[in-house]
Amino acid sequence: MAPTPRPERPGPDTEVLHGGNTSGPVLRVGGTVRKRWHRAAPSVVHLLRHLEKNGYEAAPRSYGRSLTGDQLLEYVPGTLADQGPPLTADELHRLGGLVRRLHDLTAGHGPRHPQQAVWDVAIPDPREEVVCHNDLAPWNLVRDGDRWVFIDWDGAGPGTRTGDLGYAAHGFVPLHAGGNPDADGARLCALADGYGCDRAQREELPDAVLHRVRGMYDLLVEGGRTGRAPWAGLYAQGHADHWGPAADYVARHRDRWRAALLR
Template structure:
């Protein structure tokens, strides 16, 4: 694997994408097969004034992917979001999806994406890993990082994955309280009735899909999923998937009431 720029500050993260290094006001990551498409999509978001994504600077002379370094605190190091903050998050994701809906790659170029868990259909370009460990909060600015897995997907699949981490929808949670928080996220997004009906199933598919990916990686040796399985990640995702499925009726009732 290509060595990322030496001499910088190694940052946390990089579970699936290799080392992440800060050099001045930039972050350097390994160039991967989806990097050209991701860079072009980020340029689109940047041009539209979307502050929830880092600026993309293309490829360095060394061959690294270069992105804006965003100072702040990762959301998974902060207290759980309030319902008001969940509504703000929903609006932030809606803005992302609306801008993605009008994104068009050049007609002379076919983008190659690196989506790990494909959705059942392709509506828009999604982040696919909207989670507290990928949200940097710096005062009023909130920025999603780690776009390596971006690619075609569905609105509710992307929002459903975010719901797992931000509500959160984990084993041991209080279903009634979680349902209220899920509704706040959906309200902030502005979900219509069809999306509210779709969302519980989308959450279940995405969470179960993560568990199955880890199990498959353990069985085949496919990295980095085999390593993450060995580190115990499936012990979270399996029970979380069971929890989400067990309480689908609670989620639907809160979303549609």
Template sequence: MDQHEHPLEGGNVSVGVVRVAGTVRKRATDATPAVGDLLRHLEAAGFAGAPRFHGVDGRGRQILDYVDGPLADTLAPMSLQELARVGRLIRDLHDATSTYVPAGDAMWSVAIAPDREEIICHHDLAPWNLVCGEAGWVFIDWDGAGPGSRLWDLGYAAHGFVPLRAGGDPGVDGMRLRALVEGYGLAAPDRRQLPWLIERHVRGMHDLLLDGHRTGRQPWARLYAEGHADHWLGAADYIAAHLHLWREALAEDPEPEPDGANGR
């Protein structure tokens, strides 16, 4: 078995990430024990959309399954059916984490404060973290996992997978958002609440990068310097400008009127 280290590229924070045979090795963080425990729970729960965690190596690095396949952001835009599949995968993830009880001393590294804390979320469900392999679709990069809400996590996913960004076509984007949400199986009250949480989470990402620029905190300062903040601000403004359209797109189909309701 090849035990040589092969650097892995891609993503915004990939320095020091290597492949060794069928595993990925990456720097451990203060959150690694909690994240590892979460991944073990997902494995035990039968959720196949996350890599398995194998502890740390002799150099103190995380050991995770290497997941073969292209990242979603390198492929053609998803079809409505594929968006529904992503929604279903996220729902399965949230259902699995809803039974997870973290240790009392668990440490997490959540970058943006969520609207509320009801489950443990991934917090970066995006095309650049979804491996679309022949054996299945798997979300990677769990270092930022932590407490949050279903809608907070799903709202962030909507930004990347629809995608919702400046210059989009609201009519087309509304249909694509609906496909994602229907795949998730979101209930009517949550459908009404989701659009403004999408905007809030996306704007929170811009504010995080801006704060990194002001304080020098990495990797946010570097990402700001590379121009990422402009994307997030434009996306937030686009989402905010069409909140009513997103709500209309997500509204459940009206009940058919009974015979005679219109005087006929």
């Protein structure tokens, strides 16, 4: 049964939420979040309802489309992971398990009418194994006590297990320029262990990280060159200054990390 939408009428508890870099303004109205409806929204709604039906607690409930034409989602209280210290090794292990559960539930998943499926995947993977979140990052993980919830599913769509996990590794390990390659390798292993990566996935994971990180840098640079929204705006804000050096860092150390993952 589809969830019952919450009341539509805005009240004094309306606030503008942090984020919305690619989706436009995000508002909280009472116990709901309102976001712009977009071309992939029907597929995202179906995905979130599939996850809810199967007991996946690390995603917000979708209430469909509001009377004003916006996406209507559950508001999840808590603190974004990027506002706290880096995850511990045990927390990275837990995170890997949440990503694995997501992928196991979305393997073979698609909208009721696959020919009508529309997704908005910014960096396509070389294969389509599962439906990925595609932006698993500290700025999209809300923690409230024992409940962890991934938000901002607008970029969800088909991809690979290691691509989604590799993007998560960039933000949560984190794999950023100026890191400690040995410490980063140990933390990457904790994430992969939590996911339950097999040998082939461990071999592929460092290259999958590079594909996603370099892909984000290229997307920003191309946006800056062509003016394509929203990437042009993010490029102007200096986001490429992070992603370019991060990609170089991953490229330099991926063989070391692959060896650590396979030990």
